[in-house]
Amino acid sequence: MKNEDLAALIKTRFPEAIVGANIFRNELTLTVQKDTLAEVARFLKENEDLDFDFLSDLCGVDRAETDDVFEVVYHLYSLSKNHRLRLKAPVPSDAPSLPTVTGVWKTANWHERETYDMFGITFHGHPDLRKILTPDDFEGHPLRKDYPLDGRQPATLRDSYRKGGE
Amino acid sequence: MTSAATTTTQLMTINMGPQHPSTHGVLRLLLELDGEVIVKAVPHVGFLHRGVEKLAEYRTYHQCIPLTDRLDYVAPFSNNLAYALTVEKLLGIEAPERAQHIRVLLCELTRIASHLLWLATHALDIGAMTVFFYCFREREAIYDIFELVAGARMHTSYIRVGGVSRELPGGFTEKVHKFVMEFPARLNEYETLLTENPIWKKRTVGVGIISAEDAIDYGLSGPSLRGSGVNWDIRKAEPYSQYDKYHFTVPLGKNGDVYDRYRIRIEEMHQSNRIVHQALNILPKGDCLARIPNVTLPPKEDVETNMEAMITHFKLITDGIHPPKGEVYASIEAPKGELGFYLVSDGSSHPYRLKIRPPSFVNLEALPKMVEGRLLPDVVATIGSLDIVLGEIDR
Numbered sequence: 001m002k003n004e005d006l007a008a009l010i011k012t013r014f015p016e017a018i019v020g021a022n023i024f025r026n027e028l029t030l031t032v033q034k035d036t037l038a039e040v041a042r043f044l045k046e047n048e049d050l051d052f053d054f055l056s057d058l059c060g061v062d063r064a065e066t067d068d069v070f071e072v073v074y075h076l077y078s079l080s081k082n083h084r085l086r087l088k089a090p091v092p093s094d095a096p097s098l099p100t101v102t103g104v105w106k107t108a109n110w111h112e113r114e115t116y117d118m119f120g121i122t123f124h125g126h127p128d129l130r131k132i133l134t135p136d137d138f139e140g141h142p143l144r145k146d147y148p149l150d151g152r153q154p155a156t157l158r159d160s161y162r163k164g165g166e
Numbered sequence: 167m168t169s170a171a172t173t174t175t176q177l178m179t180i181n182m183g184p185q186h187p188s189t190h191g192v193l194r195l196l197l198e199l200d201g202e203v204i205v206k207a208v209p210h211v212g213f214l215h216r217g218v219e220k221l222a223e224y225r226t227y228h229q230c231i232p233l234t235d236r237l238d239y240v241a242p243f244s245n246n247l248a249y250a251l252t253v254e255k256l257l258g259i260e261a262p263e264r265a266q267h268i269r270v271l272l273c274e275l276t277r278i279a280s281h282l283l284w285l286a287t288h289a290l291d292i293g294a295m296t297v298f299f300y301c302f303r304e305r306e307a308i309y310d311i312f313e314l315v316a317g318a319r320m321h322t323s324y325i326r327v328g329g330v331s332r333e334l335p336g337g338f339t340e341k342v343h344k345f346v347m348e349f350p351a352r353l354n355e356y357e358t359l360l361t362e363n364p365i366w367k368k369r370t371v372g373v374g375i376i377s378a379e380d381a382i383d384y385g386l387s388g389p390s391l392r393g394s395g396v397n398w399d400i401r402k403a404e405p406y407s408q409y410d411k412y413h414f415t416v417p418l419g420k421n422g423d424v425y426d427r428y429r430i431r432i433e434e435m436h437q438s439n440r441i442v443h444q445a446l447n448i449l450p451k452g453d454c455l456a457r458i459p460n461v462t463l464p465p466k467e468d469v470e471t472n473m474e475a476m477i478t479h480f481k482l483i484t485d486g487i488h489p490p491k492g493e494v495y496a497s498i499e500a501p502k503g504e505l506g507f508y509l510v511s512d513g514s515s516h517p518y519r520l521k522i523r524p525p526s527f528v529n530l531e532a533l534p535k536m537v538e539g540r541l542l543p544d545v546v547a548t549i550g551s552l553d554i555v556l557g558e559i560d561r
Binding site for chain 1: 211212215217219220221224255256258380382383384385396398403404492493494495497504506508510518519521523527528531560561
């Protein structure tokens with residue numbers, strides 16, 4: 001299905017939830033209102049013409065400085081129809097939280113854990129929202145833009161890493 | 167003494183890894199066992215986390231290429247290619263035809279090298295040691311070719327935005343041709359050691375099963391997905407870098423077990439060998455790096471003789487490329503599955519956000535599904551069959 005047709009079909013079904021559509025380099029991006037996300041996701045997967053059965057990727061983007069939001073970005077693919085879609089859900093940066101899609105695509109589990117770890121975005125309804133890449137005693141969310149490149153761990157922890165954790 | 171002996175059963179929790187040879191790196195598995203049966207398996211990752219995505223935000227677009235080498239460090243050309251294609255998509259440019267065919271050739275050699283390492287270690291994990299030595303012999307031949315082309319064996323950084331870094335050296339064609347001619351016979355020889363071997367089959371047939379529906383739901387890709395019979399190969403579905411000009415078949419499994427994934431990778435090596443052979447014949451003449459002002463470096467001869475070229479060179483090295491504002495996602499069929507890069511540009515010389523979609527990370531997520539309810543030794547076989555590399559899982 002062409003990008004324009006995809007956008008039209010989804011927008012007709014969710015006139016209020018889809019707040020923006022954009023095509024760049026032949027890639028369709030739809031911006032969705034975060035509270036309706038789970039509903040939209042289920043529709044995208046279950047509608048026969050769309051059939052987005054494969055969640056390629058899920059990640060966060062920090063836009064707190066300019067727009068006061070974190071964007072949660074979903075890259076969807078349909079194995080049977082061979083088309084792709086990027087779904088974006090902006091969440092307020094002071095209370096970053098949105099519904100999980102683990103009930104729709106199981107693979108979202110680790111991706112959401114990673115996004116939680118890196119950005120501090122919580123996914124409510126997630127079965128097991130733990131950090132995944134950083135150590136348990138690591139403080140902060142390293143992919144946020146206000147997190148410095150050389151880290152800001154408590155001196156003791158940093159020292160213990162340097163010495164090899166005595 | 168108590169009269170009636172009361173037996174109590176108790177679950178045992180054991181740690182497998184992070185330092186365990188069959189976890190292929192620093193993977194830690196927390197296993198809950200009832201006797202030898204796995205009740206629960208919880209993977210812990212992140213021991214190799216280097217913050218690659220964060221580092222990329224502080225580097226120019228060209229400086230990110232060496233970072234990609236270190237993701238799946240047994241398949242550097244594939245990583246370079248996926249990244250280069252993403253930046254090229256963002257810029258709206260294409261590499262010259264010759265460069266695209268060179269990329270295909272090297273990426274398919276990479277697939278063979280990566281699958282050889284998988285076969286070697288997978289067989290070693292299950293106890294077949296001979297295969298290990300044979301596979302490393304062939305892998306060495308491929309790494310010699312890589313060294314000839316890129317000057318490095320592992321961290322090649324050879325594929326650049328707009329093409330490849332330099333022309334193929336003399337003696338390259340002969341060396342690859344020799345390899346392509348010898349390899350199928352060698353591969354058949356490995357198969358005689360394993361494919362019909364009763365011990366090998368006992369350890370792999372019916373082990374680590376995942377159904378097609380589950381495989382898609384868990385986001386598996388590459389041979390791990392095709393082992394369950396799902397026909398999806400990005401080289402066929404969304405051809406990039408001239409793959410539509412090549413003839414090859416995509417092998418599929420039926421049962422989604424360790425043995426099917428083994429058969430698929432073996433057949434993929436045959437197919438990759440075919441592609442390399444075709445690439446040698448197709449390889450057109452021409453530039454190996456596009457000449458696009460403000461994106462690709464001018465030829466070295468020009469830099470030494472021409473003032474403008476020198477200024478361009480200096481500006482590109484110090485300031486870098488400035489792509490337009492926007493965001494793109496591009497993915498390729500890496501040896502392990504769908505390797506994707508999501509790139510957000512704010513118009514500056516550094517990526518605003520670079521997200522890597524590593525196939526191993528997603529494939530590993532399905533491990534508990536495959537091993538729970540099975541025996542402890544099956545874990546080793548199943549991890550091997552997923553072909554994970556922790557470098558790209560932890561990033």
